[in-house]
Structures are given as structure tokens and as C-alpha cells.
Amino acid sequence: MTSQKKQIWxxxxxxxxxxxxxxLARQQLFCTITVAxxxxxxxxxxxxFLRVLVGGLTGDRLHRFLQSQPIxxxxxxSHPFASQISTRAIAAAARYNLPYLRYERPTLDLLPQNDNFVKVNNFETLLAEDYLFGERVLLTVGYKNLPLFQPWQEKSSLFARILPSVNSIAVALAAGFSSDRLIALRxxxxxxxxxxxxxxxxxSxxxxxxxxxxGGENTKRIIATELGIKLIVIERPKIIYPQQTSALQEVVAFCSREY
Structure with a gap:
């Protein structure tokens, strides 16, 4: 695919x-996909019809990308917790007058809050309370968030499941996790x-x-209920999207209309 053809980002x-x-490829719409x-x-x-670019689009690189490509x-x-790229994309869409559509992964039905199921707004709220004190805690929150938990290493027994990459393991070790408290799975x-x-x-x-x-949230809910284990769920970042959908057919219709 050449960069001269009009594209969906x-x-x-x-x-x-x-x-x-x-x-989109089935509709013969040229598409540039960016991944990390x-x-x-x-x-x-x-x-x-598909081209994949690897690497973060931040600052000048994002603007060069949009200026050089016929988007x-x-x-x-992006992932529901990849708030930075979403925020940058929304700002770029406004700056370059580009139509923007968020595909938002469907959320699960709300469960009533009780002793074994708690939802918190963000990591700051979680760590400001004593939820973790004295517990044997499994963190499935992504390796980038593990440094936030370093102050709790002495107040609880922390374990983490992370991606099997050199970088994620290095971050986890630097955050105080010993190798016997890490498991790397994709x-x-x-x-x-x-x-x-x-x-x-x-x-616990x-x-x-x-x-x-x-993202496996429902599986964790079921297992937590079966085993009687407490489950704390961090809510998604609150972002105001110009428009959003959770339907694939609406994404295709949007792209066909704007192409």
C-alpha cells in the first residue's frame, strides 16, 4: 500500500x-494501523489494504504523521485504559478537522458492591485506602502500573501477572517484585x-x-465468586469522546462514509 492513497487511521x-x-480490508478501504x-x-x-506502523505517536511524530499521510x-x-493516545487523537482530530470515532469495548453489567466486589475510580483511590493491607494480592493491571504499588511491598504480599517481555519484567523487578512473585503470560x-x-x-x-x-474481566469475576476471593476493579478513565460506538458495523459505515 502506498502512502499516497487516502486512508483511515x-x-x-x-x-x-x-x-x-x-x-475495512474487505471493503477495500486503505487503512494505516498504529500499534505500540x-x-x-x-x-x-x-x-x-492494510499497513501497520509500530511505535508511539507523540508530539512532533504525530503531527508529521498526519501532515504526511492522506488520512x-x-x-x-485502542485499549480502554490507553487514555493518553485517545486524548492525543481527539486533539489531533480537532486540529486537522478529521472525523473521529471511538470504538469502545463493551463494559460488563454492574455488580452490586459488597465485601468481595469493589469498584474504585482509579489507582490513586485504591492506594489511598487500606484495601491491600495484610492481603496476598494478585495484580493484573499491566506492568506500567506496578511502580505505583512499590510502597505496599512491606505492607502486603504482592504478586503480579505481566506480559512475557524483557521490559515488563525489568519494570516489575525494579518495583520490588521478586521473581517468585511474577508470572509472565500472554x-x-x-x-x-x-x-x-x-x-x-x-x-486473597x-x-x-x-x-x-x-480483557478477561468476566473470567476473574466468576473465579473470584467461586473461590470467595475479593476482587477490586479499577474503573476506566473518564474520557469525553466526540462520538463512540461498540458496534463493528457502525465503524465500517463510518469509515465508508468518510473515506
Whole structure:
């Protein structure tokens, strides 16, 4: 695909963005997909209508990208917690007068708050309280957030599941996690493996993010209920999107209309 053809900019890195890319290619719409890592790049199929760029688009690089590419519209299918790229994309859409559509991963039905299920607004709220004190805690919150928990290493027993990459392991070790309290696995994680891990480490509390079905949130809910383990869910960042949808067909219709 040449950079001279008009394109959709698809902010990817999620399983849903792969589905969107495939759907756009079927419609013969040229699409440039941006992802953060080479591993994410490998998720997308080979197609003359798809091009995948690896690396963060920040500051001048983002503006050079938009100035040099004939982008017609932006589809933001990034992770629900990738708030920085969404915020930058919304600002760029306004600056360059580009149509923007957020694909928002569906949320799970709300559960009533009780002693075993708690939702908190953000990490700051979680760490300001004593939720973790004296607990054997499994963190499934992404390696970038592990340094936030370093002050709690002496007040609780912290374990973490992280991605199997050199960088994620290095960050975890620097945040005070010993190697015997880390497990490196790439999602999706089966319910059987998830449950076995919790039981192996004798976990009493799990902290996860409201990442929806695709992020394994529902599996954690079920296992926590079955084992009687406390589950704390970090809510998604509050972002005001110009427009959003959770329907693939609406994304395709938007791209066809704006292309």
C-alpha cells in the first residue's frame, strides 16, 4: 500500500482493532494501523489494504504523521485504559478537522458492591485506602502500573501477572517484585489456568482493570465468586469522546462514509 492513497487511521493493539482492520480490508478501504509493539503488529493479517506502523505517536511524530499521510478519518480502537493516545487523537482530530470515532469495548453489567466486589475510580483511590493491607494480592493491571504499588511491598504480599517481555519484567523487578512473585503470560488466559494460579499463590485479593470480556474481566469475576476471593476493579478513565460506538458495523459505515 502506498502512502499516497487516502486512508483511515486505525489506532490498534486490541483484538477488536484486528476485527475492524479485517472488515475495512474487505471493503477495500486503505487503512494505516498504529500499534505500540512488534508483537501487536503480528496480530494483523497481510493485506494490500492494510499497513501497520509500530511505535508511539507523540508530539512532533504525530503531527508529521498526519501532515504526511492522506488520512480521511480516525478510528480509535485502542485499549480502554490507553487514555493518553485517545486524548492525543481527539486533539489531533480537532486540529486537522478529521472525523473521529471511538470504538469502545463493551463494559460488563454492574455488580452490586459488597465485601468481595469493589469498584474504585482509579489507582490513586485504591492506594489511598487500606484495601491491600495484610492481603496476598494478585495484580493484573499491566506492568506500567506496578511502580505505583512499590510502597505496599512491606505492607502486603504482592504478586503480579505481566506480559512475557524483557521490559515488563525489568519494570516489575525494579518495583520490588521478586521473581517468585511474577508470572509472565500472554492473554488470553484460560479460566482453568487463572484459577490454578490464584490457588497456587493462595491469593486473597485480586486487583484488575475494567477491561471487559476481551480483557478477561468476566473470567476473574466468576473465579473470584467461586473461590470467595475479593476482587477490586479499577474503573476506566473518564474520557469525553466526540462520538463512540461498540458496534463493528457502525465503524465500517463510518469509515465508508468518510473515506
Amino acid at each position: 486505525l489506532i490498534g493493539g486490541t483484538s477488536e482493532s484486528v476485527e475492524i482492520a479485517i472488515a 509493539t512488534p508483537t501487536a503488529q503480528s496480530l494483523y493479517p497481510q493485506s494490500p 480521511r478519518a480516525i478510528v480509535d480502537a 492473554p488470553p488466559i484460560s479460566a482453568e489456568l487463572e484459577q490454578a494460579l490464584w490457588q497456587q499463590w493462595n491469593i 485479593l485480586v486487583v484488575t482493570k475494567a477491561s471487559g470480556q476481551a
